[in-house]
Amino acid sequence: MATIKELAATPDRLCSGHRLCGGCGASIAVRQVLMGAGDSDVVVTSATGCLEVSTTCYPYSSWSTSFVHNAFANAAATCSGVEAAYKGLKAAGKIPADKEIKFVAFGGDGGTYDIGLQSLSGAMERGHNMVYVCYDNGAYMNTGIQRSSATPKGAWATTSEVGEVLQGKTQKRKDLVSIIAAHGIPYAAQASVGNWKDLVAKAEKAFNVDGPAFLDVLAPCPRGWRIEGDQTVEIARLATNTKFWPLFEVENGKWSMTPVKEKDLLPVSEFLKAQGRFKHLFKPGNEALLEEIQADVDAYYEYLVRRCAETV
Amino acid sequence: MPKVTTLAASGNQMVGEAFRQAEPDVIAAYPITPQTAIVESYAKFVADGRVHTEFVTVESEHSSMSACIGASAAGARVATATSSQGLAYMWEVLHIAAGMRLPIVMANANRAIAAPINIHCDHSDVMGARDTGWVIFFAETAQEAYDNTVISFRVAEHPDVLLPVMTTLDGFITTHAMERCELLDDETVKAFIGEYKPKHSLLDLENPVGHGMFANLGGAYMQAKLAERRALDNAAPIIKSLGDEWAAICGRSFDMIDCWGMEDAEYAIVILGSAAGNARHVARELRAQGVKAGVVRVRVFRPFPYAELAEALSGVKAVAVLDRSDSFGAQAAPLALEVYTALFDAPVRPAIRNYVYGLGGADVTLEILHQVYDDLDKLAAGEANPGLVYLGIQ
Ligand SMILES: Cc1ncc(C[n+]2csc(CCOP(=O)(O)OP(=O)(O)O)c2C)c(N)n1
Ligand code: SF4
Ligand SMILES: [Mg+2]
Numbered sequence: 001m002a003t004i005k006e007l008a009a010t011p012d013r014l015c016s017g018h019r020l021c022g023g024c025g026a027s028i029a030v031r032q033v034l035m036g037a038g039d040s041d042v043v044v045t046s047a048t049g050c051l052e053v054s055t056t057c058y059p060y061s062s063w064s065t066s067f068v069h070n071a072f073a074n075a076a077a078t079c080s081g082v083e084a085a086y087k088g089l090k091a092a093g094k095i096p097a098d099k100e101i102k103f104v105a106f107g108g109d110g111g112t113y114d115i116g117l118q119s120l121s122g123a124m125e126r127g128h129n130m131v132y133v134c135y136d137n138g139a140y141m142n143t144g145i146q147r148s149s150a151t152p153k154g155a156w157a158t159t160s161e162v163g164e165v166l167q168g169k170t171q172k173r174k175d176l177v178s179i180i181a182a183h184g185i186p187y188a189a190q191a192s193v194g195n196w197k198d199l200v201a202k203a204e205k206a207f208n209v210d211g212p213a214f215l216d217v218l219a220p221c222p223r224g225w226r227i228e229g230d231q232t233v234e235i236a237r238l239a240t241n242t243k244f245w246p247l248f249e250v251e252n253g254k255w256s257m258t259p260v261k262e263k264d265l266l267p268v269s270e271f272l273k274a275q276g277r278f279k280h281l282f283k284p285g286n287e288a289l290l291e292e293i294q295a296d297v298d299a300y301y302e303y304l305v306r307r308c309a310e311t312v
Numbered sequence: 313m314p315k316v317t318t319l320a321a322s323g324n325q326m327v328g329e330a331f332r333q334a335e336p337d338v339i340a341a342y343p344i345t346p347q348t349a350i351v352e353s354y355a356k357f358v359a360d361g362r363v364h365t366e367f368v369t370v371e372s373e374h375s376s377m378s379a380c381i382g383a384s385a386a387g388a389r390v391a392t393a394t395s396s397q398g399l400a401y402m403w404e405v406l407h408i409a410a411g412m413r414l415p416i417v418m419a420n421a422n423r424a425i426a427a428p429i430n431i432h433c434d435h436s437d438v439m440g441a442r443d444t445g446w447v448i449f450f451a452e453t454a455q456e457a458y459d460n461t462v463i464s465f466r467v468a469e470h471p472d473v474l475l476p477v478m479t480t481l482d483g484f485i486t487t488h489a490m491e492r493c494e495l496l497d498d499e500t501v502k503a504f505i506g507e508y509k510p511k512h513s514l515l516d517l518e519n520p521v522g523h524g525m526f527a528n529l530g531g532a533y534m535q536a537k538l539a540e541r542r543a544l545d546n547a548a549p550i551i552k553s554l555g556d557e558w559a560a561i562c563g564r565s566f567d568m569i570d571c572w573g574m575e576d577a578e579y580a581i582v583i584l585g586s587a588a589g590n591a592r593h594v595a596r597e598l599r600a601q602g603v604k605a606g607v608v609r610v611r612v613f614r615p616f617p618y619a620e621l622a623e624a625l626s627g628v629k630a631v632a633v634l635d636r637s638d639s640f641g642a643q644a645a646p647l648a649l650e651v652y653t654a655l656f657d658a659p660v661r662p663a664i665r666n667y668v669y670g671l672g673g674a675d676v677t678l679e680i681l682h683q684v685y686d687d688l689d690k691l692a693a694g695e696a697n698p699g700l701v702y703l704g705i706q
Contacts, residue, residue, distance in 0.1 A: 041517045043517070045382065052526065053528075056522060056525040057528070058525040058526060058528075059532065061522045061525065063522060065517065065520050066515070067514075067521075067522045068382060068514055068522075069524035070381050070405065070408055070524055071405060073374065077375035077382070078378045078379065078381060080375075080379050081379030081380060081382025081383035082382040082383065082385065082386040084338045084366040084383050084388075085337060085338050085366070085383035085384075085386035085387060085390075085515065086386065086515060087366045088338045088364065088365060088388050089387065089388055089515065091364035091366065101515060118371060119372075119374070122375055126368065126369065
C-alpha cells in the first residue's frame with residue numbers, strides 16, 4: 001500500500017467547498033476510496049442521494065474529474081455503460097489501446113441495497129471492469145432519514161418511528177456484501193471511514209482487480225444518526241470495535257476478516273448509546289430488544305468467522 | 313452509384329441491418345416481443361465479429377437505457393431497441409437521455425401496454441413517451457423502418473439537435489412480415505451516416521465534464537428545458553434536409569408527412585404507421601367511384617409537422633383522424649389532439665372526427681375503413697359529431 005505521504009499527494013478528485021453537512025461520512029468515504037486509484041484517470045458515476053446533490057449544484061461542481069449522475073436506481077448500469085463505451089471505442093481505435101481509465105460508481109445504501117440492487121447485481125454478473133462503492137449511512141438521508149434495508153434493527157427513522165407499540169425498525173440490516181460476494185466477483189469487501197488504512201488498502205485492491213469489485217463503506221451521517229459532526233470517525237470505529245461493522249473482504253472466493261483486538265472489544269450497546277437514533281433502546285422495557293441486537297451482532301460475526309475458516 | 317441488394321426481409325431484420333451499418337460502439341438491450349429479433353440479429357453480428365460493438369446484455373430495460381446513457385455520455389455511438397412494457401419501464405430514463413442531450417438511437421416495436429397484457433400492435437407505448445423529448449419516427453413498412461433508422465443516427469448526432477431518436481415500427485405487422493426491401497451497400501450507408509464526434513465525452517479526461525448535474529433552483533433547469541425544446545424544433549428542418557440527401561442516394565422520398573390523393577381530396581384520413589396502406593387502398597377504391605378521398609400519413613410525430621399537416625388538409629371538407637392509442641379522459645386521442653392543434657388557426661376548418669382503431673392488434677379491415685369514409689360524407693353534410701369513436705367494436 002502507498003505511504004500516507006503518497007496518499008496525501010493523490011489528486012483531489014472530490015474537492016472541498018461541497019455542500020455535504022460538516023462531518024458527513026460520505027465525502028470521507030469517497031476521498032479515501034479515490035486515493036486507492038492512485039494517479040490513474042478515473043471516471044466517477046453517482047446515484048441520486050446526498051453525495052450527488054451536494055457535490056454537483058449547477059453551475060458548480062466539486063469534481064475535478066469526469067462525473068456522471070443519471071438517476072437513483074441505476075448508478076451501476078450507468079457506470080457499466082461508461083465502461084462499455086471505453087471498450088467499444090478502444091475496439092473502434094478511437095481510444096489508444098494502452099490508455100487506462102478506472103471506473104467507479106458511488107451509491108448510498110438506499111441506491112444500493114434497495115432500489116439499485118437489480119442494476120448492481122446485473123453489472124456485477126456481467127463482469128464489467130468497475131468498482132461499485134456503497135457509502136452506507138443506513139438510511140435515505142437525502143429525503144429526510146427514512147429507513148432502508150441497511151438501517152439497523154432498533155434504529156429510529158422517519159418511516160420506522162418510535163411510539164407506544166414500535167421501537168424503531170423491526171428488521172435486521174440486509175447482509176449485502178455476502179449477496180454481492182455470491183456473484184463470484186473477484187473482490188468484495190466491507191470497510192469503514194473509521195479505519196482509513198484498511199479502507200484505502202481495500203480500495204486499491206478493488207481498483208486493481210480485473211473485473212467488478214464492490215465495497216460497502218460505513219459512512220456515518222451526523223444528521224441521521226443524531227451525533228455531532230466531530231464524532232463521525234470515532235463512532236465508525238466504535239461500530240467495528242463492537243462487532244457491529246466487521247471489516248472483512250472476499251478475494252477470489254477467499255474470506256478474511258480484520259479481527260477486533262481483544263483490548264478494543266466492546267458490547268454493541270456502546271455503539272448504540274452514542275447515537276440519538278437509538279436512545280429509546282435504553283428506556284426501561286427495551287432490555288430484551290437490546291439483548292436481541294447483541295445476539296444478532298454476535299451471530300453475524302460468528303457467521304463471518306465461519307466463512308473465513310471455510311475458505312482458508 | 314450505391315449498390316442495392318433486393319431481399320425479402322422483415323422490419324426487424326432491416327433495422328438490424330441499419331444498426332450493423334451504423335455500427336454503434338455500444339448496444340445495451342433487453343428482450344421483449346416483438347422487438348427481440350433486432351437484438352438477436354445483432355448478437356449474431358457480434359458473435360461473427362462483423363462489428364466492433366460492445367454488446368451489453370443488461371438485466372432490464374431500465375438498465376438498458378441507463379447503460380446507453382452512460383455510454384453516450386462517454387462519447388460512444390449508442391443504439392438499443394425495445395417495445396411496450398420495456399419502453400414503459402424506461403420512462404424515467406427516457407427523459408434523462410433527452411435532458412442530458414444524448415444522441416441515442418432506439419428502435420421501438422409498437423405494441424399494446426398491459427393490462428390486459430397483449431403482445432400485438434398499437435401505439436400506446438410510444439404515446440406514453442411522446443413528451444419525453446425524443447425525436448419520434450413512425451415507419452409504415454420494413455423498407456421505411458430501414459430508411460428511418462439510417463437517418464436517425466444523423467439526426468440524433470447532428471450538433472444542432474443532439475437528442476435521442478426513437479425509430480418506431482408496428483409490432484408484428486412491420487416487425488415480422490416479410491416484404492420486398494432494398495438494402496444499400498455498407499460503404500454508401502457508412503459514408504452517409506459518417507463518424508460521430510462527441511463534444512463532451514466523459515472519457516476525454518484532459519477536459520473533464522459533469523453530466524447530469526443538480527440544477528435545482530435559480531432558473532438553470534428552465535433554461536435547460538428551453539434549450540431542449542429548441543433542439544427538438546431544430547430537428548424539423550434537419551430531418552427534411554437529411555431526408556432529401558437520403559432520397560438523392562436511394563431514390564425514396566422522405567418527408568415529414570406522406571400524402572396520397574391530397575391535391576384535391578374532400579375527405580381525408582390522417583393516420584400513423586402500417587395501417588396507412590389499407591387506408592390508401594380504400595381511398596383508391598373510392599376514387600374509382602368518384603369520391604375524392606385522400607390519406608395523410610404522419611411520419612415524424614416529434615417534432616410534429618403542424619404546418620405541413622394544416623397545408624395538406626386545407627380545402628378538405630371532413631377529416632377522420634385514426635388513432636391507434638387513446639388518451640383516457642381527454643376529448644381526443646393523441647394524434648387527433650395534434651390535428652386539432654394544427655388546424656386551430658386554419659382560416660377554414662374542416663369537420664373532424666376521431667376514431668380509435670386496432671388496439672392490441674385488432675384488425676383494421678377494408679370494411680371499417682370504408683365505414684370511416686362513409687361517416688365523413690355525413691359529417692361534411694352537417695350531421696352531428698358523436699365525438700371519439702372506437703372503430704370496429706360495439
Ligand atoms: C426513483 C426515485 N425514487 C425516489 C427518489 C427520491 N430520493 C432521492 S435520494 C433518496 C434517498 C437516497 O438515500 P441513499 O441512497 O441512502 O443516499 P443518502 O441520501 O443517504 O446519501 C430518495 C428516496 C428518487 N430520486 N428517484
Ligand atoms: S444528511 Fe447525512 S448523509 Fe446527507 S449530507 Fe448531511 S451528514 Fe451527509
Ligand atoms: Mg443512505
